[in-house]
Amino acid sequence: MRDGVPTSPFRREEFAMDPYAEDALKKIGAMGFKRFLASNQPDVAYDHLTYAEWKWMHRHVEKLSFDDMFVCMHGREDECECKKPKPGLLLDAAEKWNVDLSRSFMIGDTEADTKAARAAGVKSILIDAPYNQGVKSDYRVKSFMGAANLISALERGDMI
Numbered sequence: 001m002r003d004g005v006p007t008s009p010f011r012r013e014e015f016a017m018d019p020y021a022e023d024a025l026k027k028i029g030a031m032g033f034k035r036f037l038a039s040n041q042p043d044v045a046y047d048h049l050t051y052a053e054w055k056w057m058h059r060h061v062e063k064l065s066f067d068d069m070f071v072c073m074h075g076r077e078d079e080c081e082c083k084k085p086k087p088g089l090l091l092d093a094a095e096k097w098n099v100d101l102s103r104s105f106m107i108g109d110t111e112a113d114t115k116a117a118r119a120a121g122v123k124s125i126l127i128d129a130p131y132n133q134g135v136k137s138d139y140r141v142k143s144f145m146g147a148a149n150l151i152s153a154l155e156r157g158d159m160i
């Protein structure tokens with residue numbers, strides 16, 4: 001959070017990882033899903049941090065059990081097709097890995113995430129946070145592990 005707006009961490013001290021992220025990713029993988037990171041990282045373009053600092057923080061993400069990562073490093077003025085809320089990162093992942101988007105889920109915490117999901121035809125799962133109370137999504141959960149549990153329940157047909 002920065003001035004009331006959620007942002008990515010700019011410095012190492014601000015970086016914190018959900019301690020259950022890896023467990024949640026493993027659970028999702030065990031259900032047969034491919035797991036992709038789809039991330040906007042414009043802060044290097046905006047000179048909020050150096051590429052070296054970004055890379056240092058990204059090392060921790062790279063240790064997680066993602067099958068692939070799709071990162072947009074562009075700033076707003078680049079007008080690229082990949083920066084969420086555009087669906088480019090999701091469409092790239094689907095094409096590269098031959099994934100059925102209609103049977104996929106996008107887990108995120110911002111309106112850019114849920115809008116990208118909708119634009120790509122993916123069901124959105126929003127992780128509840130003070131800054132996203134007005135954001136519309138198909139589902140809302142308390143945590144990343146909560147998202148994994150929800151997907152598990154949906155796949156078993158326990159709930160619609």
Ligand SMILES: [Zn+2]
Nearest residue numbers: 072074080082
């Ligand atoms: Zn981009």
